Amino acid sequence: xxxxxxxxxxxxxxxxxxxxxxxxxxxxxxxxxxxxxxxxxxxxxxxxxxxxxxxxxxxxxxxxxxxxxxxxxxxxxxxxxxxxxxxxxxxxxxxxxxxxxxxxxxxxxxxxxxxxxxxxxxxxxxxxxxxxxxxxxxxxxxxxxxxxxxxxxxxxxxxxxxxxxxxxxxxxxx
Numbered sequence: 001x002x003x004x005x006x007x008x009x010x011x012x013x014x015x016x017x018x019x020x021x022x023x024x025x026x027x028x029x030x031x032x033x034x035x036x037x038x039x040x041x042x043x044x045x046x047x048x049x050x051x052x053x054x055x056x057x058x059x060x061x062x063x064x065x066x067x068x069x070x071x072x073x074x075x076x077x078x079x080x081x082x083x084x085x086x087x088x089x090x091x092x093x094x095x096x097x098x099x100x101x102x103x104x105x106x107x108x109x110x111x112x113x114x115x116x117x118x119x120x121x122x123x124x125x126x127x128x129x130x131x132x133x134x135x136x137x138x139x140x141x142x143x144x145x146x147x148x149x150x151x152x153x154x155x156x157x158x159x160x161x162x163x164x165x166x167x168x169x170x171x172x173x174x
Contacts, residue, residue: 034168047107051114054104056166058097058117062157065094065124069131069150073143084135091128097121113165120160123153 030038031049068090072083098121106114127149134142160166 044107044109047105048109051104051107051110052165052168054100055110055113055117058101058121059157059161059166061093061097062120062124062153062160065090065097065128066150066154066157068093069124069127069146069153072131073134073146073150080135080138084132087128087132087135091125091132094121094124094128098125110165113163116160116163120153120156123149123156127153 027038032038068086072087072090075083075086098118101114101117101121127146130142130146130149134146
């Protein structure tokens with residue numbers, strides 16, 4: 001039955017080695033929380049991580065819209081066509097951001113963050129609208145309204161960027 005030159009390795013040794021290998025692999029490849037402990041990738045944890053990354057990207061996009069509007073308001077008032085085209089692009093950019101917020105499913109834990117994202121994007125839409133209004137009727141009152149709305153939008157964006165959700169280190173989720 002057993003040849004004296006034949007080595008017999010029990011299957012339980014293979015199973016044990018495979019379990020040990022997968023455990024070590026899982027330990028080193030698992031995302032970590034802020035305390036350095038492995039984080040289970042439950043569907044709700046993954047959804048929160050993905051939404052936090054989305055919110056961070058939206059904040060960056062809103063920062064770009066802010067720069068665009070600031071450049072328009074500080075630009076040469078004699079180039080109305082160029083400024084109007086830039087303002088229209090900024091308006092459309094802020095609309096796309098608001099649509100992206102509306103189209104993405106929000107985890108229940110982040111409903112407040114979604115409301116804040118939505119509010120900031122609406123303030124930027126209004127700032128872009130007032131900038132377009134200023135370009136179509138360039139007077140001191142319209143200039144002041146556009147600058148005030150942009151200032152309010154900056155304040156709202158700064159509050160968003162200081163949110164505990166956006167400041168926390170998101171786990172590295174594949």
